[in-house]
Amino acid sequence: MPPYVVRVKGCAMAEAIRCDVGDWVEVEYVLLSAADRAAGIPEDTAAQPLRAWVKGFALAPGMIGDEVSVETMSGRIVRGHLSDIEPGYTHTFGAPSVEIVSIGRDLRARVAAYRSRDGE
Amino acid sequence: MTGRYEQVMARKGEIMKRALGMDYAQFERSPIAFDYEAMMFSHGYTLEQIRSIQRSAGVGLTPLLELRNITDLVRSYAEPGRGARIFVKDEAANMAGSFKDRRASMSIHVAMQNGFAGVIAATSGNYGAAVASQAARAGLKCIICQETFDSRHIGQPEIVEKSRICEAFGAEVVQMTVGPELFFHMLELLEETGYLSASLYSPFGVSGIESLGAELAEEMIALTGAPPTHVVVTHAGGGNTTGTARGLERVGAYDTVVVSASVDLSGLHMASDTDFNRKSFTTGHTGFGVPFATWPDRADVPRNAARSLRYMDRYLTVTQGEVFYVTEALSKLEGLERGPSGNTAMAAALSLARELPSDATVVVQETEYTGAGKHHWSQLAFARAQGIEVRAGDPAESVPGKSIVIPERPEQIRAHDVDLIRLRRSYIRNALNHAPEGYSTTPEDVIFLAEDTNTTPSAVEEVIAELRAV
Numbered sequence: 001m002p003p004y005v006v007r008v009k010g011c012a013m014a015e016a017i018r019c020d021v022g023d024w025v026e027v028e029y030v031l032l033s034a035a036d037r038a039a040g041i042p043e044d045t046a047a048q049p050l051r052a053w054v055k056g057f058a059l060a061p062g063m064i065g066d067e068v069s070v071e072t073m074s075g076r077i078v079r080g081h082l083s084d085i086e087p088g089y090t091h092t093f094g095a096p097s098v099e100i101v102s103i104g105r106d107l108r109a110r111v112a113a114y115r116s117r118d119g120e
Numbered sequence: 121m122t123g124r125y126e127q128v129m130a131r132k133g134e135i136m137k138r139a140l141g142m143d144y145a146q147f148e149r150s151p152i153a154f155d156y157e158a159m160m161f162s163h164g165y166t167l168e169q170i171r172s173i174q175r176s177a178g179v180g181l182t183p184l185l186e187l188r189n190i191t192d193l194v195r196s197y198a199e200p201g202r203g204a205r206i207f208v209k210d211e212a213a214n215m216a217g218s219f220k221d222r223r224a225s226m227s228i229h230v231a232m233q234n235g236f237a238g239v240i241a242a243t244s245g246n247y248g249a250a251v252a253s254q255a256a257r258a259g260l261k262c263i264i265c266q267e268t269f270d271s272r273h274i275g276q277p278e279i280v281e282k283s284r285i286c287e288a289f290g291a292e293v294v295q296m297t298v299g300p301e302l303f304f305h306m307l308e309l310l311e312e313t314g315y316l317s318a319s320l321y322s323p324f325g326v327s328g329i330e331s332l333g334a335e336l337a338e339e340m341i342a343l344t345g346a347p348p349t350h351v352v353v354t355h356a357g358g359g360n361t362t363g364t365a366r367g368l369e370r371v372g373a374y375d376t377v378v379v380s381a382s383v384d385l386s387g388l389h390m391a392s393d394t395d396f397n398r399k400s401f402t403t404g405h406t407g408f409g410v411p412f413a414t415w416p417d418r419a420d421v422p423r424n425a426a427r428s429l430r431y432m433d434r435y436l437t438v439t440q441g442e443v444f445y446v447t448e449a450l451s452k453l454e455g456l457e458r459g460p461s462g463n464t465a466m467a468a469a470l471s472l473a474r475e476l477p478s479d480a481t482v483v484v485q486e487t488e489y490t491g492a493g494k495h496h497w498s499q500l501a502f503a504r505a506q507g508i509e510v511r512a513g514d515p516a517e518s519v520p521g522k523s524i525v526i527p528e529r530p531e532q533i534r535a536h537d538v539d540l541i542r543l544r545r546s547y548i549r550n551a552l553n554h555a556p557e558g559y560s561t562t563p564e565d566v567i568f569l570a571e572d573t574n575t576t577p578s579a580v581e582e583v584i585a586e587l588r589a590v
Contacts, residue, residue: 031296031305036123038301045299045393048271052305053295055287072292074238074261074313089284091277091493094501099512099526103445104452107530111189111453114196 017064019085026055026087027070027080054078055087128307136422139310139317141234144422151555153568154423156430160366163230163324167370170226171331177225177254180331182213184339184483189453194473197531204473204480207348208466209336210487212458216253216289217246217489219332223359224250226328227318228258237261238315242306242420244268244279245356245403245461246488251318252289261292261315265306268295270396277502278402278461281493298396303420319421326359326366326425333367336483337376347373348483352465352472355380355435356408358416358428364485365431377433381468381535382409384437385520397506398521400440400499404464409435410538414546417554429540429547429573436535438467439515441525444496446470446533460496462488471535500524544573548583 019025032050056070062082069079122130137143147159165173174180187206195203214221224247231239238261241251248264255262264286269275275283275295286293294309296302310317319325337347351368353361365378383405388395390407399405409428413435416424443460446467451457465484473482492498504510509523514532518525527533548569552561561569561584569580 032123032125032301036125037299038125038304041299041301042389042392045391048297048393050299050301050305051269051271051297053268054292056292073287073290074263074292076263076292076312089280089492091280091284092498093492093495094277094498096497097500097504097510097526099510100444100448100497100500103448107193107449107453110196110530111192114192 019058023058025058026084028053028083029080135307152565160323173229174225179221179225183210198474204476204482208484212487212489216249219486220247220250222328223325224254226324228254231316236316239318240315241318249285252286252291256289263292265294277493277498298393321419321421321424323425326363329363330367333364334371337371337373349480350377350482352379352469354404354464355382356403357412358426361428362426379434380432381436381465382406388521400503404461415550435538436468438535439518441515442467442533445527447496459488459490459494468535
């Protein structure tokens with residue numbers, strides 16, 4: 001079983017790992033084992049199972065890694081291993097890249113120089 | 121022994137027939153030819169009806185902006201008398217943040233008309249957000265199948281953001297690891313739910329983009345007195361090129377040159393687990409653009425309504441670094457902060473405008489929303505974390521999957537022409553290969569292939585003779 005993010009609901013740094021019925025959670029499941037994958041796909045992909053994650057409301061209490069069923073937003077019942085409780089998003093803008101930061105300054109200067117040359 | 125994958129794929133025909141709400145068999149003419157225009161008009165919506173459906177869905181009528189600062193920047197280094205006026209259609213102003221709302225509004229309309237309870241689409245791009253948003257307005261259920269992670273459970277920030285926005289609009293998002301079996305799972309879900317397959321490549325979806333081509337031509341006539349001389353279209357699966365070009369034709373803009381543009385990702389395999397996170401663009405790139413141009417019927421419908429070779433007059437490629445540079449330039453010079461993928465055509469337009477006379481007009485026909493993850497800063501940070509070399513220099517030196525080279529000066533932005541003769545030949549080879557063993561092409565097939573590749577029957581016959589001789 002893959003390592004799961006260990007987290008308690010509403011508390012990002014804690015160690016408890018249990019969800020209750022009705023909690024918004026994420027489950028992970030295998031759609032195709034490596035042996036069952038489509039023919040003709042690249043070797044690195046073929047060596048891995050096809051895995052999936054979906055979010056929904058927990059239908060039973062469970063610990064991270066336990067098999068639980070969820071009811072998804074479309075109303076489907078999906079069974080998988082509990083992989084996250086109150087799953088959020090952490091993607092960011094990141095820091096500006098050093099190659100990017102001077103572009104605005106340089107191009108504004110070029111446009112201004114072009115316009116003064118053209119007598120605008 | 122037959123596995124679950126083979127069992128589901130064996131039922132593909134019957135599942136799709138129900139899920140698409142139409143039977144494509146009626147348009148087939150031979151193992152090679154089909155009646156494209158009959159298929160396109162099978163949904164029966166005129167341009168006015170499409171516009172009316174979209175207006176009530178809150179889609180379209182986005183601003184057309186002239187980019188005077190970008191134009192002057194290009195003129196500052198173009199040869200005297202060169203440097204076309206550059207305009208952009210700000211499609212990010214659509215509700216879900218891209219031109220894909222136009223496609224999605226039509227899919228949702230068809231779902232409602234036919235009494236479907238929900239829709240399913242397989243997409244890692246803006247189309248998912250568009251379908252989820254339109255489904256929310258219509259009160260329909262929505263499932264988006266998304267290729268999100270590599271086998272380490274690491275996801276491109278751009279795709280993770282797309283998961284977030286689909287879920288924000290109330291869609292169920294099935295996030296998957298890399299692999300073409302995404303389609304297999306979509307079939308399973310279509311069978312389980314009975315929902316409509318809101319394919320990107322349906323006739324109604326692609327016709328939804330015709331309003332974009334028509335709008336921009338009319339707006340340019342109002343602004344400059346004539347349709348644009350050139351329209352640059354970010355190209356992946358072909359719908360954007362096809363729909364825009366058809367829309368231009370619908371309002372009589374026959375002379376407008378249609379230029380498709382993709383990010384060059386040559387050398388990267390789109391189904392490879394290791395290559396998956398070595399690219400900074402998840403759409404608008406040659407990994408979709410070339411295979412879909414040369415074999416459109418690889419799509420999730422029996423016959424793809426998006427047939428880009430019919431409509432593209434030129435096909436340009438740009439590098440990842442050039443698009444990131446132009447994304448930053450657009451933000452700093454024009455006050456228009458937009459997502460990088462949608463700026464692929466913008467990067468190509470800067471290169472194109474430099475070659476053209478100063479009285480030419482170039483319209484970049486889309487932008488897309490930006491935000492955390494879907495932003496050139498986060499994309500570059502992610503690329504670095506994946507071991508990609510990011511540096512300033514001559515973008516011509518970049519190697520997809522190994523390096524991203526950010527130009528040091530705008531003069532270094534140089535789009536490259538893809539050889540359309542080679543693409544047409546490749547398309548014809550694919551069409552012949554998909555016909556049964558020993559099948560001989562008929563005169564009707566030759567005419568179809570000529571139309572489908574925007575060339576002449578004699579040119580098609582020459583290619584067929586060459587391929588048969590090999």
